[in-house]
Amino acid sequence: MKDSARYHCNVCNTSFSVTVGTIFHKTHVDLQKWFLAISMMINALKGISARQLARDLEVNKNTAWYMGMRIRQAMLTNGDLLRGIVEMDETYVGGKARNRSNGKGPNSKRGRGTSKIPVVGMIERGGDVVAKVATALDSKRLMSLVRQNVDCEKTTLMTDELSSYRPMHKIISHKSVNHKARYVDGNVHINNVEGFWALLKRGIIGQYHKVSLKHLQSYVDEFAYRFNNRRNPEIFNMTILQAVGV
Numbered sequence: 001m002k003d004s005a006r007y008h009c010n011v012c013n014t015s016f017s018v019t020v021g022t023i024f025h026k027t028h029v030d031l032q033k034w035f036l037a038i039s040m041m042i043n044a045l046k047g048i049s050a051r052q053l054a055r056d057l058e059v060n061k062n063t064a065w066y067m068g069m070r071i072r073q074a075m076l077t078n079g080d081l082l083r084g085i086v087e088m089d090e091t092y093v094g095g096k097a098r099n100r101s102n103g104k105g106p107n108s109k110r111g112r113g114t115s116k117i118p119v120v121g122m123i124e125r126g127g128d129v130v131a132k133v134a135t136a137l138d139s140k141r142l143m144s145l146v147r148q149n150v151d152c153e154k155t156t157l158m159t160d161e162l163s164s165y166r167p168m169h170k171i172i173s174h175k176s177v178n179h180k181a182r183y184v185d186g187n188v189h190i191n192n193v194e195g196f197w198a199l200l201k202r203g204i205i206g207q208y209h210k211v212s213l214k215h216l217q218s219y220v221d222e223f224a225y226r227f228n229n230r231r232n233p234e235i236f237n238m239t240i241l242q243a244v245g246v
Contacts, residue, residue, distance in 0.1 A: 022244040023070040033057050037067050038243070041075070042226060042235050047203040047219070072218040074243035075225035082124040083151040087158045087193040088165070090137055092116035093204055094211060117213055119200075119220055122149055123193045128228040131196070133217045139164045143171060158190055196227060 019025045024034055037057060040048055054064035094117050118137050122145070123129040130149045134141060142164050146152065152172040159165040161176050168174040175188050200223045204211055211219050229235040 023074055024243070027067075027070075029057075029059065029063065029067065033059070034067065034071075035240070037064075038071055038074075038239055039236060041068065041071055041222070042229075042239055044207075045203075045226070046199065047207040047222065049207045049209075052207075069215070069218060071239075071243070072222050074239055075222050076242065077128060077130070077221075077225050077228045079128050079228065081151040082122055082127065082130065082149055083154040084127070084156075085125045085158060085187075086122055086150055086155050087125065087190040088120070088122045088142075088146070089160060089190045089193045089197070090118050090120045090134070090162070091197040091201070092118055093201070093216060094213075117216060119216070120145055121193045121196060122146070123196060125192055129193070129196050129224050131200070131220045131224050133213070133220060137162070137164050139167045143167065146172060158188055160190060196223075199223060199227065 019027075024031060027034075037053060040053065040056065048068075050061050050065035050068055053059075053068060054061045057064060057067075059067075118134045119131055120134045120137070120142065121129055121131040132145060134145075146157065146168065150157070150172065156173040156175060157168055159168065159174070159176050161178065165174070165176060177188055177190055200220065203223060204219065208219065229238070232238065
């Protein structure tokens with residue numbers, strides 16, 4: 001019988017399945033393939049493309065992309081505020097450089113001099129990373145991100161010398177890296193967050209090639225989720241629980 005695996009709601013007089021409210025709702029793909037896709041995505045250090053997922057799951061590319069985006073909805077980190085020593089930095093994803101010929105010469109621009117999309121990251125040394133797509137890198141926006149994600153009373157913030165970071169001392173203990181100095185304090189660096197950027201960029205360039213602004217935060221969340229649970233042996237079970245809204 002067609003509705004044998006469905007339930008009936010006497011309030012709204014409609015039937016529903018057990019997948020209502022989960023990422024598996026309104027899909028005809030077997031749950032075994034969903035679980036395999038989740039396992040593949042949480043174990044792919046640099047991510048996995050929709051085409052590769054399609055080949056491995058034996059589904060078409062559009063179905064694989066749809067499944068990947070649904071799974072990314074479950075790959076969210078809901079941790080505590082960052083504290084201790086927190087490194088903060090920005091990187092730039094996608095787009096094409098302006099006024100750049102062959103990437104060389106005095107007019108060659110990278111990062112802040114391009115039309116790429118900025119992403120701001122904060123990482124607790126030895127702990128989690130938080131990364132957010134930003135429409136602007138002005139002081140007001142950056143200070144708002146710090147207030148939302150960092151315990152300002154119990155943290156020392158490390159940044160580079162971007163001028164937008166200068167007012168940070170008003171809300172948090174702040175130190176900046178002096179890249180021009182010959183000798184620097186070895187404890188003042190942003191190496192950890194730069195390491196996360198390396199993972200993110202290798203994945204975007206090597207696996208996804210191009211990500212739109214509309215979906216970029218979902219991909220950034222995916223990389224942050226894997227990074228934050230890199231030592232978690234229960235990451236698969238945790239992802240399933242988040243997928244069903246538990």
